[in-house]
Amino acid sequence: MSTIITVTQENFDDVVLNSELPVVVDFWAPWCAPCKQLMPILDDAAETYAGEVVVAKVNADENPEIVGKYHVRGLPTVVLFLDGEERERFAGLQTKSRIAAFIDRNLGC
Amino acid sequence: MxxxxxxxxxxxxxxxxxxxxxxxxxxxxxxxxxxxxxxxxxxxxxxxxxxxxxxxxxxxxxxxxxxxxxxxxxxxxxxxxxxxxxxxxxxxLPVGADLNACGNVVLVHFLKETETDIASLSENHPLRAALTDVMALHDAELAGKSPQPAEWRKARSEAIAATDQAVPDSPEAKFGAVIEAAAWNPRTSRSVVADTFRSWINARRDAAVQQKVGEQGLISFEETKKLLDRIHTEERKTRKDPKEFIHVFGILEERYPKEHKDMMDFHRIQHEEAIRQRQAAFQIIISTLQNSQDQVRCTC
Structure with a gap:
């Protein structure tokens, strides 16, 4: 089962901004081929970092307010939040190694 | 098992x-x-x-x-x-085989191909060392030695550092991405084979395209992009309506026929190479699976 949490406008604050753990948010859309390729890699990363990081996804088509608020200009865009603040982001498809390095940098590893 | x-x-x-x-x-x-x-x-x-x-x-x-x-x-x-x-x-897929180890074998095949692809790099190039380290971890896993997670982490860090020394988006950097992608144990990381498969296709495609573009004396993709930007900027200055659509490709074809033809040739080569490298990658996987022990073909 996927360990990625689906986030919407309704639960974004609870799941992302108020989380005690760092949260990696994947902005995606069903029509976006690189998004489809990235999601299983992120899901795998979520399992690797279980208990250390929360991984969430936002459907950009269905949640334009969040997309606008965080100035997401291309898909996929992945944003890491810590203590309710954006710490770092990347855009486009990445290898799992790059995603792990992205998380490690923000965990202080 | x-x-x-x-x-x-x-x-x-x-x-x-x-x-x-x-x-x-x-x-x-x-x-x-x-x-x-x-x-x-x-x-x-x-x-x-x-x-x-x-x-x-x-x-x-x-x-x-x-x-x-x-x-x-x-x-x-x-x-x-x-x-x-x-x-x-x-x-x-064979019947009755433990395909866990087959993931390591597939990854070693992709890495061996990559070793050939980066053979022109200097002996002490960090990408060579990174590739050797990642391949050694897969070989150790195949030999039943189970490398520690810290060893995989170290190999990943070194592969990323080596890739970051290459010019961004160069074939060298793309082959670096293959090494990075392969630096996980497929027994514990389910995305590693698919991630390496995709990275290898992209790296091989881009390297082949760059070689053919050079051989045929075509204008590079980056140069074409700069020319299209220049056309857009110049045209924008001449239009009264700032929202008017500017058909930069039409202008390129009309005023710069050689550059337009090169761009079309570039896309044709890229398309052909994508097909060729996907087939090659697929063949590596299929042949590895077919060579797995205890193979029994389905006869239905």
Missing amino acids: MQSFQDNPALKCSMLQKAQAFQASGDWNSRPVYWDGKGGSLVGGLLGSDDLDQWVEESGLPKWMALLLDMVAVILPSAEDAKAAQISLLEA
């Missing part, structure tokens, strides 16, 4: 038949490891869920194989090609 298809040729036949029926049903889609209760990916359709623990339990196949089967569908350009490739992959 995991045994593919529970060591039962009838299970393989039944999965193949179910896969073909599901693909033909109209409920198939290309979103990997996905099931919404009615439709989804091939793996989703075979399971009736997206639970990969269930996949391992029912099929005796590793999780990395589920991801590879479904990722093929996103990488290939047409649904028909993707469906055919998924069936070929399923057909190539």
Whole structure:
């Protein structure tokens, strides 16, 4: 089962901004081929970092307010939040190694 | 020990038949490891869920194989090609083999190909050392030595550092991405084989395109982009309506026919190379699977 949490406008604050753990948010859309390729890699990363990081996804088509608020200009865009603040982001498809390095940098590893 | 298809040729036949029926049903889609209760990916359709623990339990196949089967569908350009490739992959799977280790073997094959591709780099180039280290970890795993997670982490860090020394988006950097992608153990990281498969296709495609562009004296993609930007900027100054659409490709064709032809040739070469390298990558996987021990072909 996927360990990625689906986030919407309704639960974004609870799941992302108020989380005690760092949260990696994947902005995606069903029509976006690189998004489809990235999601299983992120899901795998979520399992690797279980208990250390929360991984969430936002459907950009269905949640334009969040997309606008965080100035997401291309898909996929992945944003890491810590203590309710954006710490770092990347855009486009990445290898799992790059995603792990992205998380490690923000965990202080 | 995991045994593919529970060591039962009838299970393989039944999965193949179910896969073909599901693909033909109209409920198939290309979103990997996905099931919404009615439709989804091939793996989703075979399971009736997206639970990969269930996949391992029912099929005796590793999780990395589920991801590879479904990722093929996103990488290939047409649904028909993707469906055919998924069936070929399923057909190539041996019955009664422990395919866990096969993931390491596939990755070693991609790394050996990459070793040849970066052979022109200097002896002490960091990418060579990174590749050797990652390959050694897979060899150790195959020898039953089970390297520690810290060893994999170190290899990944070194591969990323070596890649970052290359010019961004250069063939060297793309081959670095292959080494990075392969630096996980497929027994514990289900995306590693699909991630390496995709990275290798991209690296090989871009290296071949760069070589052919050089051989044919074509204008590079970067130069074409700069020219298109310049056309757009110059045209914008001449238009009264700032929102008026500027057909930069039409202007390129009209005023810069040589550059336009080069751009079209570039895209043709890129398309041809993408097909060629996808076939090559697929062949590496199929031949590795076919060479797996205890192979039993499905005769249904």
